[in-house]
Amino acid sequence: MATKARFYEVERQNGHETQSAIIAAPSREQIESTLNTKDIKVNKVKFLGWAPVTARPDECEIRHEFNARVNGQEVTIHAQTPGFDYLNQQFPAEVQDVISFLNESK
DSSP states (O other): OOOEEEEEEEEEEOSSOEEEEEEEOSOHHHHHHHHOOSSOEEEEEEEEEEEEEEEEEOTTSSSEEEEEEETTEEEEEOTTSTTHHHHHHHOHHHHHHHHHHHHHTO
16 A cells, blocks of 8 residues: 655746646656646656655545645645546545545535
8 A cells, every 4th residue: 555656846837927836646757748738838847756645634524635745845635736636546545534534424
């Protein structure tokens, strides 16, 4: 059972601004193929290392999200965040535990 996931610092640019984010992904190639679009260009991808990940209920206790501390920075990955599908694949048992908890508390 996995306890850690790979994290990258990703710099993206659209027509107006450049943004930097920490993203969970299995590889640099996956980031580039997923995030490069006609409107957004990935400028830089830097591997930050492996970090422990936990699954937990979101603020509203409706869905699950993931939490990690990467290079001292707290990172939350939810359904609308790049890397969410990767973490679902990496941590299926933890996700199921959170879903079971959410179903029981309804």
